[in-house]
Structures are given as C-alpha cells and as structure tokens.
Amino acid sequence: MSTILKVKNLRKEFGGVVAVDDNTFSVQQGERLGIIGPNGAGKTTTFNMIAGYYKPTAGTIEYEGKRISGLKPHRISRMGIGRTFQIVRAFGELSVFDHVLTGVLAHELHFRPTPEQIEKAEQILELTKLNPFRDTLVKNLTIASQRRIELATALATKPRLLLLDELMAGLTFVEIDETLEELRKINEEMGITLIVVEHVMKAIMQLCQRIIVLNYGRIIAEGTPQEVANNKTVIEAYLGEEEKYA
Amino acid sequence: MEKTTLARGTSKTSLIRNGVIIAVILAVFIVIPQVTSEYVTYVVVLALIYAVLAGSYDILTGYTGPLTFCHGAFYGIGAYTSALLTLRAGFSFWLALPVSGITVFLFAALIGYPALRLRGHYFAVTTFFFGHFIYLVILNSVKLTSGPMGLRGIKAPESILGLNFSTLQGSYYLIFVFSIIIVVLLYLLVKSGIGRVFVSIRENEELAEAIGINTSFYKVLAFSIGAGVAGLMGSLFAHFFRLLHPTTFAWMTSEMVVIMALVGGLGTLIGPIIGAGIVTLILELMRFAPELRFIIWTVALIAVLVIEPRGLMGLIRRVKGGEK
Ligand SMILES: Nc1ncnc2c1ncn2[C@@H]1O[C@H](COP(=O)(O)OP(=O)(O)OP(=O)(O)O)[C@@H](O)[C@H]1O
Ligand SMILES: [Mg+2]
Numbered sequence: 001m002s003t004i005l006k007v008k009n010l011r012k013e014f015g016g017v018v019a020v021d022d023n024t025f026s027v028q029q030g031e032r033l034g035i036i037g038p039n040g041a042g043k044t045t046t047f048n049m050i051a052g053y054y055k056p057t058a059g060t061i062e063y064e065g066k067r068i069s070g071l072k073p074h075r076i077s078r079m080g081i082g083r084t085f086q087i088v089r090a091f092g093e094l095s096v097f098d099h100v101l102t103g104v105l106a107h108e109l110h111f112r113p114t115p116e117q118i119e120k121a122e123q124i125l126e127l128t129k130l131n132p133f134r135d136t137l138v139k140n141l142t143i144a145s146q147r148r149i150e151l152a153t154a155l156a157t158k159p160r161l162l163l164l165d166e167l168m169a170g171l172t173f174v175e176i177d178e179t180l181e182e183l184r185k186i187n188e189e190m191g192i193t194l195i196v197v198e199h200v201m202k203a204i205m206q207l208c209q210r211i212i213v214l215n216y217g218r219i220i221a222e223g224t225p226q227e228v229a230n231n232k233t234v235i236e237a238y239l240g241e242e243e244k245y246a
Numbered sequence: 247m248e249k250t251t252l253a254r255g256t257s258k259t260s261l262i263r264n265g266v267i268i269a270v271i272l273a274v275f276i277v278i279p280q281v282t283s284e285y286v287t288y289v290v291v292l293a294l295i296y297a298v299l300a301g302s303y304d305i306l307t308g309y310t311g312p313l314t315f316c317h318g319a320f321y322g323i324g325a326y327t328s329a330l331l332t333l334r335a336g337f338s339f340w341l342a343l344p345v346s347g348i349t350v351f352l353f354a355a356l357i358g359y360p361a362l363r364l365r366g367h368y369f370a371v372t373t374f375f376f377g378h379f380i381y382l383v384i385l386n387s388v389k390l391t392s393g394p395m396g397l398r399g400i401k402a403p404e405s406i407l408g409l410n411f412s413t414l415q416g417s418y419y420l421i422f423v424f425s426i427i428i429v430v431l432l433y434l435l436v437k438s439g440i441g442r443v444f445v446s447i448r449e450n451e452e453l454a455e456a457i458g459i460n461t462s463f464y465k466v467l468a469f470s471i472g473a474g475v476a477g478l479m480g481s482l483f484a485h486f487f488r489l490l491h492p493t494t495f496a497w498m499t500s501e502m503v504v505i506m507a508l509v510g511g512l513g514t515l516i517g518p519i520i521g522a523g524i525v526t527l528i529l530e531l532m533r534f535a536p537e538l539r540f541i542i543w544t545v546a547l548i549a550v551l552v553i554e555p556r557g558l559m560g561l562i563r564r565v566k567g568g569e570k
Contacts, residue, residue: 051456077458091449102446106457109439150453157457
C-alpha cells in the first residue's frame with residue numbers, strides 16, 4: 001500500500017488561537033480514515049488546509065508525492081481531491097441533474113457536454129439514488145438531500161481522495177446506514193480513499209479502519225476504532241464529560 | 247420512456263412557436279426604416295444598442311454574479327477608441343470596430359483581475375468609481391477627445407459589397423444585423439459549458455472552487471466579454487451618430503443599463519434585452535414631460551422591483567404558474 005496523503009507538522013493559527021497544532025499523519029491509498037474530536041478541535045480547519053481554502057501557518061501537505069500546501073482550491077480539486085462542506089453548499093438554482101453534470105464538466109469543459117459526460121452524470125445519480133429528484137431544483141430539497149447532491153457532485157469530479165465533513169449530521173438512523181453502505185461502495189468499488197469527519201460515533205466506528213482523535217488542535221490518539229474507544233486519554237478528553245454525568 | 251416522448255413533443259411545438267415569434271420580430275425590424283419616420287428609426291437604433299449593452303451586462307452580473315456599475319464606461323472607451331483610430335490613425339471602420347472591441351476586452355481584463363478579488367459590495371463600489379473616473383478622463387483629455395466640446399467629424403462605415411452605410415437606413419441595417427449576431431453569440435455562450443461554469447460561480451463560489459473551477463479566471467472572462475461587447479457597441483454608436491460627447495458615457499448610461507437588466511430580469515439574457523426595449527420606449531414616450539420623466543420613471547422602477555425583483559422574466563414565470 002502506498003501513501004496518498006502526507007501531512008507534516010501542520011499548523012494553523014487564527015490571530016492568537018491555535019486551531020491546528022503541529023499535526024503529523026499520513027493516509028494510505030484506499031484507506032477509510034476517520035477524524036473525530038470535540039467541537040472546535042480543528043477538524044474542519046485541517047480539511048480546509050488540505051483542500052487549499054486556508055494557507056497553513058506552518059508545515060507541509062503532500063498528495064501523491066507532490067506538495068500541495070499553498071495551492072488554490074481548484075488546483076487541488078484538479079489533482080484529485082474532492083470535498084464536501086460542513087455547512088451545505090449547493091448551486092440552488094440548478095436541477096439535481098445539472099448540479100451533478102456541472103461537477104463532471106468542471107474538470108473537462110466542453111462547449112456542449114459530451115454524451116460520455118451526460119452518461120457519467122446519469123451513473124452518479126443512479127449510484128447516489130438521486131434519480132427521483134433528477135429535475136427538481138436543488139434549493140427546493142431538504143438539507144439532507146442537498147448533502148447527498150454535494151457528495152454526488154464531488155464524485156463527478158472523479159476524485160481519488162475524498163474529504164467528507166459531517167456528511168451524516170442530522171440524518172436518521174436508516175439514512176445513516178444507507179450512507180455508510182454507499183460510502184463503503186465508493187471506497188471499495190471505486191477505489192476512492194476517504195477521510196471522514198463525523199460526530200456520529202457509531203457511524204465512524206463502523207466505517208473507518210483507523211481513527212485520529214483531535215483535541216484543541218492536537219492529535220491525542222490514533223488507532224483502530226477499538227483502540228481509540230479504549231484509549232484513556234480519549235475517554236478523558238473526549239468522552240470524559242459524558243462519563244462524568246453518566 | 248413516456249416522459250421523454252412527451253418532453254420531446256412539447257419542445258417541438260415550442261420550437262415552432264418560438265420560430266414564428268422570432269420571424270415576426272425580425273420582419274418588424276426589417277420594415278421599420280421603410281415605413282416609419284427618421285425619428286422612430288433613430289429611437290429603434292438606440293434601443294438595439296441598449297439591448298445589446300444590457301444583454302452583455304447580463305453575462306457578468308446576471309450569470310456570474312458580481313454587480314457592476316461601469317458598463318457605460320466600456321461603451322464609452324469603445325466609442326472613443328474607434329472614433330480616434332479612424333480620425334487620427336487612418337483606420338477604416340471595419341478595422342477600428344474589432345480593434346475597439348479587443349482593446350476594451352483586454353482593458354477590462356487588466357482592471358478586472360485585481361478588482362474582482364474584492365468581494366460583494368466592495369467590487370460594486372469600485373466599478374462605480376471606475377466608471378466615473380473614465381468619464382472624467384474622457385471629459386478632461388481635451389487634446390485627445392476634445393473634452394466637453396465633443397468629438398466631431400467621425401466617418402460613416404465605408405461601404406462594402408456595394409452596401410452603403412452612410413445613409414440612415416444603411417446604418418440601421420448594419421446595427422440591426424450586428425446586434426443579432428452578437429445576441430446569438432451571447433446566447434450560445436450562456437448555453438455552453440462556459441455558461442454553466444458562470445452560473446455555478448453565481449450560485450456558490452466556494453463549491454465551484456471545490457469542484458475544480460478556476461473562479462477568478464472565469465469571473466474575469468465574464469467581465470471582459472461583457473465589456474468587449476460594450477466596446478463594440480460603442481464603436482457602432484460612434485460611427486452611426488458621428489458625434490461623441492462625454493455625457494453620453496456618464497454614470498447615467500451605466501445606471502440605465504443596470505435598470506434595463508433589472509426590469510427585464512437578470513440572468514435570463516432575453517430579459518435584459520426586452521427590458522432595454524421597454525425602457526427606451528417608455529423614456530421616449532415620456533418626452534412630452536421632461537421634468538416629470540425621471541420622477542415617473544423612478545417610481546415605476548421601484549414599483550417593478552417591489553412587485554417582482556426578478557423582473558419581467560420572473561413575472562412571466564410566475565404567471566405561467568411554474569414557481570413562486
Ligand atoms: N476562519 C476562522 N477564523 C478564526 N477562527 C477560526 C476560523 N476557522 C476556525 N476557527 C477556530 O479554529 C478552531 C477550530 O475550528 P474548526 O472549525 O476546525 O473545529 P471543528 O473541529 O471542525 O469543530 P466542529 O466539530 O464544531 O465542526 C476553533 O476554535 C474555531 O473557532
Ligand atoms: Mg467542523
């Protein structure tokens with residue numbers, strides 16, 4: 001297995017606040033990695049640095065052996081890193097089909113979408129089960145559906161690495177199970193490496209092979225779901241509050 | 247299966263219907279200079295120029311998002327560039343026309359590249375002052391532009407293929423045909439993949455970046471295309487009226503373009519074009535009361551925006567019973 005992403009001494013400060021504190025970790029090709037941690041731990045900030053939205057204060061990010069820290073988001077997307085946002089972002093005035101097609105076109109712009117590109121958009125609608133909403137305007141759909149559309153549009157850009165920020169927030173248990181199955185498919189059948197930030201603990205424990213725990217911007221633990229769940233520091237820092245009241 | 251056949255059926259009848267509508271409109275425009283007075287012909291030329299200005303304005307503000315208030319300045323730069331190239335540098339109109347368009351396109355790219363880094367209101371306000379700045383430059387570069395005295399003696403387009411453009415009718419048809427070509431090109435642009443990219447930036451710039459769209463590049467492109475078209479129309483205007491005055495390109499003109507686009511409905515292309523026609527017509531009809539003209543007009547505009555902020559096209563959609 002080769003390394004797809006290498007993060008070295010990554011740091012981000014906002015004014016005086018250290019949001020991400022000298023973190024080093026790497027991600028293997030084909031892996032499903034989870035990142036967890038309490039609110040404000042620095043998960044989204046880490047994603048924003050990998051995807052090029054924030055410039056790191058210090059440290060480097062390497063993707064497929066090339067340094068990407070400092071590149072613009074669209075360049076990073078073109079290199080094969082897709083993402084979804086914690087706060088849903090969507091092209092509200094587009095139909096679901098056009099939304100996904102825009103993702104297909106974004107990397108390979110033709111004056112008119114080619115038949116292959118239309119076919120590709122159809123396939124993704126099929127895969128993400130968005131077919132019934134095909135012609136609905138995205139703005140008229142629920143937040144949960146818009147999240148799926150964001151995922152579908154990210155898939156349309158043919159990423160090799162996907163960063164998913166709280167994709168399952170606000171979903172019902174049934175929807176979470178469906179999403180988990182879908183993510184496994186994306187990972188195993190399409191060969192896309194996943195980094196997943198999630199507060200839904202059950203979901204991340206089921207999905208991920210390895211979990212990194214952040215607290216106050218620092219990695220405080222790393223290991224299999226089992227190891228992390230039994231880690232004393234994690235229980236103290238992260239689950240501790242619940243224990244107190246238990 | 248059934249749904250697609252149905253969709254195809256409707257699109258075929260609507261295709262025929264649209265074809266008929268377009269044919270009728272074209273026929274009306276073709277007979278106008280034959281059957282109406284010179285005055286009406288002049289007004290229609292002005293309406294055509296404004297229609298293309300408003301349509302090109304829609305490329306950035308309607309389709310891509312950022313609001314600008316300087317379209318009149320690009321129109322003016324095109325007009326003066328073309329006039330000066332023919333007057334001072336011996337260019338023929340047929341060379342000065344594309345050169346003015348390209349000059350304004352490049353100039354807008356130069357301005358747009360730094361300015362479009364500003365977000366929202368800051369960019370809009372910058373364009374407002376830029377527009378005013380250009381007006382002041384035209385007004386005060388007396389040696390070059392004759393300033394407030396106006397630039398006179400501009401040549402009519404040279405005749406080609408035996409067609410004479412120095413008559414009112416000749417230049418009418420020139421502007422008419424040219425406007426149609428530009429509108430068709432703009433239509434193809436907004437329906438193309440590039441048009442989809444523009445819309446994605448308008449809808450959500452951060453998501454557009456996340457899927458790999460170079461949003462700064464496409465914003466500058468949309469800005470420059472709109473400006474370039476305004477430059478071309480400026481050139482046509484200069485050689486049609488053959489007299490340029492700085493006030494033609496003052497903030498009122500920029501504002502008028504914004505109003506026309508709003509009245510018609512931003513982001514629809516056809517809306518701003520129709521809006522330009524309506525506004526020009528109303529302003530001409532109200533010439534009987536010059537003092538009241540702008541008061542009535544302003545009140546009417548506010549009423550339109552309160553009733554339907556998406557303009558005429560929004561109103562049509564609502565009447566057709568689509569969405570609220
Ligand atoms: N743009 C910003 N400007 C200033 N401070 C920021 C900014 N973005 C994040 N922060 C701060 O950085 C810290 C980490 O925030 P981040 O959003 O990365 O946390 P998170 O782990 O994603 O939390 P959550 O689970 O609530 O989403 C917080 O203290 C936050 O207030
Ligand atoms: Mg977050």
